[in-house]
Amino acid sequence: MQRSPKTLGQKIKLHRLHQGLNQKQFSQLLKVDPTTVKFWESGERKPSEKMIEKLYKAIKLNSKYYLNTI
Template sequence: MPKELITLGDHIKKKRLENNLFQKDVGKIIGTDNFTIVNWEKNSTKNIPAKYYPKIMKFLNSCPLINNTKKSPTTFSEKIKLHRLHQGLNQKQFSQLLEVDSTTVKFWESGERKPSEKTAEKLKVIIGG
């Protein structure tokens, strides 16, 4: 059992062990294989693909990205990324919904650039803030 819940892999492993599940069981629930779950739990995977986030959060019955007050989104950039991940969208998919270039979303999420006033209003409606 992980001592500290720092990564998404730590949260997955804790929940899996609490429920006496095998990695292959969690893989079926989330929609991937047991090897992927092993890599996530060992923190061998730097970035978990966005498409898995909705099922991971359903499995965990929470969002570990916001349950920790240290990680709660405070900036518009963080809120954009959190919303995108909750929807299970990668940057390209999210950019297509907003009709902007995918590098634009990357810059927004990194805080390097801010959305135009018109796009910011659209985003506020979408992400609620």
């Protein structure tokens, strides 16, 4: 049985992969540098609340899903 993602970075990566996007494609969709996505997914940095709204629209999920891990 697969565990549910617990960190914000894990959630971002899971849903990016579910959309069939690599980090570069995902970063282009969000208009950020690919290293930004890498930092989010590794947990080195967290996106701002404004960027979380963009994530919500890009991945079609409720932003509260992401905000619960911040």
